[in-house]
Amino acid sequence: MEQMEAGLPEFPRGTEDWSTAARVAALCAEFRPDVEEEQVADEAGSCYNCRYRRWSVDSITCCKRQRPG
Amino acid sequence: MRILVSIDDTDDLESRGTGELASLIAADLETNGWGKSSFVTRHQLLVHPDIPYTSHNSAMCFSAEIYADALDEVIAHASSFLARESAAGSDPGLCVAAIDGLAAPDEIIAFGRRAKESVMTKEEAYAAARRLGVHLSEHGGTGQGVIGALAGAGLRLGGNDGRLKGSIPLGPPGGVVSVADLSRREDVDAVRAFDGRPLDGNEMVRVGEKVKTVMLEGKAVLLVTAAAAADGPAWQTCPRQQLKRY
Known part of the structure; x- marks a missing residue:
């Protein structure tokens, strides 16, 4: 969580840390919900439900934070 | 005749989702009087560093009961729709499989299962489509979406994969x-x-x-x-x- 809050792109808590993903999303100005069929978290506001997350084998990456500027 | 229509790799981070495009094609099929569409399913494919995907690598598929003489029109419509409506820079693929006459249904199901576990190539997808006698086409970019499109049809035919949209x-x-x-x-x-x-x-x-x-x-x-x-x-x-x- 701290890494994503600090602006680094990778979520360090894996693919099923639901509470942390919701906490990070609540603090994120870039959060935007993905389409319904791609949402997996019960919390509407969750990094796991964000349009700008990209799933990897072990976690998700924030594509917004990857962008320069 | 019963068909499966499956699409993949149509979106980017800001565009409409692949599921919405599948729903629109399903609705068009009915509006044009070609037949009756069923629900859209979402199928998760392998997430792997060697596979290019936007954010989740999922394919979308629906089945439909159509008039036999409408098959070519359905394929033509879905093809032009994907070419027109997919996001710029995406790599859309389309699979339309007529189920009743499918030569080897087990093979398309197996392809779908393999695409959940290993990295597949376009060449493998096209070769399988030729053997099976199903339509497989690409409509922009690298056309990499043909892999997911064929896999989505296989997983839908298998009947034990995916969430309904x-x-x-x-x-x-x-x-x-x-x-x-x-x-x-x-x-x-x-x-x-x-x-x-x-x-x-x-x-x-x-x-x-x-x-x-x-x-x-x-x-x-x-x-x-x-x-x-x-x-x-x-x-x-x-x-x-x-x-x-x-």
């Missing part, structure tokens, strides 16, 4: 409904416990948020899990995160 409107969370009433709905073919057990019609289920069905044995199945609360109904609808693996 959309949620089941059961009213506000906290309501209670019987298994019998759930089973009578047009959008629910069966109700089962998460471990697969069928339930008696008189058992009661507490409704949660965003209730979704998954595809099992070719049916839209509503999965329920033991209720968290000691009082009240014995069952509750599965939370979304519990359905993540479908």
Whole structure:
């Protein structure tokens, strides 16, 4: 969580840390919900439900934070 | 004739989702009088560093019952639709499979399963499509989406993969409904416990948020899990995160 809050792109808590993903999303100005069929978290506001997350084998990456500027 | 229409790699981070495009093609099929479309399913494919994908690598598929002489029109329409509506920079692929005359249904199902476990190539997808006699085409970019499109059709045909697009409107969370009433709905073919057990019609289920069905044995199945609360109904609808693996 701290890494994503600090602006680094990778979520360090894996693919099923639901509470942390919701906490990070609540603090994120870039959060935007993905389409319904791609949402997996019960919390509407969750990094796991964000349009700008990209799933990897072990976690998700924030594509917004990857962008320069 | 029964067909499967499957698409993949049509979107980018800002565009409409592939699921919405699948729904639009399904609706167009009916509007044009070519037949009747069924629900759209979402199929998760392998997430791997060697596979290019936007954010989740999933394919979308629907089945339809069409007039036999409409097949070419359906393919032409879906092809031009994808070329026109897919996001710039995406790599859309389209598979249209006529199920009734499919030479080797097991092979397309096996292709779908392999695409969940290993990195596949376009060449493998096209070779399989030729052997099977199914339509497979690319409509922009690298055309990499043909792999997911063929895999999506295989997984849908297998009948034991994926979540249905959309949620089941059961009213506000906290309501209670019987298994019998759930089973009578047009959008629910069966109700089962998460471990697969069928339930008696008189058992009661507490409704949660965003209730979704998954595809099992070719049916839209509503999965329920033991209720968290000691009082009240014995069952509750599965939370979304519990359905993540479908």
